[in-house]
Amino acid sequence: MTANTTVKPPLAERPTLLGWLRKNLFNSWGNAILTVAAGWLTFVTLRGLLTWVFTEADWTVIQTNLRLILLGQYPIAEVWRIWVSMLLLAFLIGNSLSIWGKGKTSTRFTVGLMGLLFALAFVVSGPSRTWLLAMGAVLGAGWWLARGAGKAMRNVVGIGWVVWPPIFILLLRGFTPDEGFLPLVGTNLWGGLMLTFMLTIVGIVFSFPIGVLLALGRQSDLRIVRWFCITFIEVVRGVPLITILFMAQLMLPLFLPSGLTIDRVLRAMVGITLFSAAYLAENVRGGLQAIPKGQYEAAYALGLSNPLSMGLIILPQALRLIIPILVGQFIALFKDTALVAIVGLFDLVGIARTVLAQPAFLGTHREVYAFISLLYWVFSYAMSYVSIRLEDSLGVGKR
Amino acid sequence: MTADKTPIIIAKDVHKWFGDFHALRGVSMEVKQGEVIVIFGPSGSGKSTFIRTINHLEEHQQGDIVVDGIELSHDVRNIEKIREETGMVFQQFNLFPHLTVLQNISLAPIWVKKWDKPRAEAKAMELLKRVGIPEQANKYPGQLSGGQQQRVAIARALAMEPKIMLFDEPTSALDPEMIKEVLDAMIELAKTGMTMLVVTHEMGFARAVADRMFFFDKGEIVESGTPDEIFKAPKEARTKLFLSQILHH
Numbered sequence: 083m084t085a086n087t088t089v090k091p092p093l094a095e096r097p098t099l100l101g102w103l104r105k106n107l108f109n110s111w112g113n114a115i116l117t118v119a120a121g122w123l124t125f126v127t128l129r130g131l132l133t134w135v136f137t138e139a140d141w142t143v144i145q146t147n148l149r150l151i152l153l154g155q156y157p158i159a160e161v162w163r164i165w166v167s168m169l170l171l172a173f174l175i176g177n178s179l180s181i182w183g184k185g186k187t188s189t190r191f192t193v194g195l196m197g198l199l200f201a202l203a204f205v206v207s208g209p210s211r212t213w214l215l216a217m218g219a220v221l222g223a224g225w226w227l228a229r230g231a232g233k234a235m236r237n238v239v240g241i242g243w244v245v246w247p248p249i250f251i252l253l254l255r256g257f258t259p260d261e262g263f264l265p266l267v268g269t270n271l272w273g274g275l276m277l278t279f280m281l282t283i284v285g286i287v288f289s290f291p292i293g294v295l296l297a298l299g300r301q302s303d304l305r306i307v308r309w310f311c312i313t314f315i316e317v318v319r320g321v322p323l324i325t326i327l328f329m330a331q332l333m334l335p336l337f338l339p340s341g342l343t344i345d346r347v348l349r350a351m352v353g354i355t356l357f358s359a360a361y362l363a364e365n366v367r368g369g370l371q372a373i374p375k376g377q378y379e380a381a382y383a384l385g386l387s388n389p390l391s392m393g394l395i396i397l398p399q400a401l402r403l404i405i406p407i408l409v410g411q412f413i414a415l416f417k418d419t420a421l422v423a424i425v426g427l428f429d430l431v432g433i434a435r436t437v438l439a440q441p442a443f444l445g446t447h448r449e450v451y452a453f454i455s456l457l458y459w460v461f462s463y464a465m466s467y468v469s470i471r472l473e474d475s476l477g478v479g480k481r
Numbered sequence: 482m483t484a485d486k487t488p489i490i491i492a493k494d495v496h497k498w499f500g501d502f503h504a505l506r507g508v509s510m511e512v513k514q515g516e517v518i519v520i521f522g523p524s525g526s527g528k529s530t531f532i533r534t535i536n537h538l539e540e541h542q543q544g545d546i547v548v549d550g551i552e553l554s555h556d557v558r559n560i561e562k563i564r565e566e567t568g569m570v571f572q573q574f575n576l577f578p579h580l581t582v583l584q585n586i587s588l589a590p591i592w593v594k595k596w597d598k599p600r601a602e603a604k605a606m607e608l609l610k611r612v613g614i615p616e617q618a619n620k621y622p623g624q625l626s627g628g629q630q631q632r633v634a635i636a637r638a639l640a641m642e643p644k645i646m647l648f649d650e651p652t653s654a655l656d657p658e659m660i661k662e663v664l665d666a667m668i669e670l671a672k673t674g675m676t677m678l679v680v681t682h683e684m685g686f687a688r689a690v691a692d693r694m695f696f697f698d699k700g701e702i703v704e705s706g707t708p709d710e711i712f713k714a715p716k717e718a719r720t721k722l723f724l725s726q727i728l729h730h
Contacts, residue, residue, distance in 0.1 A: 379569075380575035383536055384564070
């Protein structure tokens with residue numbers, strides 16, 4: 083549908099390196115001075131950073147604690163479950179990259195991801211290395227297999243993405259109480275990047291439908307429904323996430339009958355979900371308002387009932403419009419989960435603090451925080467990339 | 482062309498206010514099955530508002546409207562039933578931009594009439610052939626010209642097999658060279674015996690197929706009659722003035 087024929091400029095204008103430099107960086111005295119100054123500044127900064135990364139920093143802290151940072155205190159005997167989920171995920175990512183990715187960028191991205199996994203494999207040792215290598219291989223295989231796939235394959239991969247999160251959670255948690263095939267692993271043992279993921283996934287999966295319902299409820303003709311939604315949205319939006327998390331961790335037990343306890347991770351998940359849902363509701367409302375009145379009228383004139391008009395005509399258009407905003411919000415949600423460290427959960431940041439408390443690695447703040455920042459960035463950027471591809475393939479802003 | 486049957490649309494003393502503005506001041510009209518009615522008049526005269534009250538896109542506040550024996554009331558079931566029997570074509574097309582042409586047309590039969598998909602799509606293709614653009618079936622509305630979009634909109638309304646078709650200024654948003662293709666589709670439809678209420682200033686269309694014409698001004702019907710009566714011997718001064726303005730510019 084989209085014509086992506088890149089038109090080459092005429093020969094005379096085709097850029098040479100020197101020509102490009104002259105045209106863009108040295109086209110006047112002022113610019114030449116700016117270029118030199120900026121170049122010098124970049125050099126100084128980068129030299130400091132690169133020297134630190136490659137010579138001064140002591141990365142053994144990461145190497146030793148990698149499992150802790152990624153998985154928290156998840157029992158070693160059960161770690162294979164995480165790896166299995168990750169293999170599935172890598173396969174899905176590989177499929178998706180070749181189906182929805184864009185030509186060279188898709189290839190580059192796939193190769194980059196594989197490279198990253200293989201590089202990680204060299205840093206770690208033991209069975210993790212095998213698993214990481216397998217992940218890289220599965221990712222590549224998924225990418226290769228889905229090349230030139232038809233519509234049916236797209237649907238299968240789409241369904242795969244919907245089914246993956248519950249599988250992930252179920253696998254990790256297990257379902258047989260003590261012994262058996264998949265023994266329960268208490269959430270008190272969940273931690274690290276895995277916990278951060280878990281909070282994010284649950285937050286996204288549940289806040290999305292709740293947010294949509296709140297947005298629709300806010301426009302409802304039923305007064306009680308409308309007031310409930312408005313009150314919920316305005317109260318939750320008026321409070322910082324951290325206070326909601328504190329409420330969930332410290333206040334909630336006071337209101338519950340003694341003996342009844344709710345899992346701490348679950349409490350954080352509920353808090354994050356409700357918080358995100360309130361914001362999402364307002365974003366969805368913005369999308370709904372952008373749909374012209376004529377769309378409602380055309381739907382009604384065809385005899386579609388109110389719920390059908392919403393579900394078939396209005397919401398699909400409204401949600402498509404706000405994909406960039408939604409993804410922005412989900413990235414923010416991903417990063418905001420770091421706040422659970424303050425209420426005592428061991429997500430990436432929480433784990434980082436325990437690692438720093440180890441006597442052997444005192445004073446390695448820079449290494450640890452640099453590493454977890456890199457992790458946050460990699461996944462945030464991946465989400466952002468997905469968003470852009472999603473917009474492209476849904477034709478946002480084109481029709 | 483019209484048999485002496487009971488009217489399919491009965492509007493009696495219909496009033497409508499937008500806040501303080503009295504948009505319809507007691508409009509009464511009876512339309513028999515198979516009649517083609519052209520409604521014209523200056524902008525703001527209430528002609529669009531009137532045909533939009535018939536399928537309850539606008540709510541009338543006083544008077545009675547009965548469509549095919551169904552009284553238009555606040556009852557949602559009645560409203561949806563009337564809407565199933567009346568198709569509507571809008572000035573701005575109002576196609577669904579996220580669906581293909583084929584999906585636009587087959588959507589309502591599938592969800593409202595509960596047809597299975599092959600049947601609805603076969604019907605959609607048949608209608609697309611009728612309006613002359615079967616080759617556009619898998620395109621999105623944004624890829625079509627205005628005239629093509631409006632013909633899809635006609636096909637979409639016809640897919641519900643309505644007894645009545647309402648046209649709200651169907652050619653007003655079109656470039657001149659596209660008006661004819663839409664009018665041709667409408668003329669062809671009129672010849673099949675469809676009951677049609679058309680708000681338009683296309684007097685050529687009125688002359689060709691209208692059974693009766695209604696001139697609206699300031700929320701009232703000023704004059705009505707056959708095209709011959711209206712064009713050759715308009716009785717009211719306001720009708721004369723308006724016709725002279727739109728016919729001799």
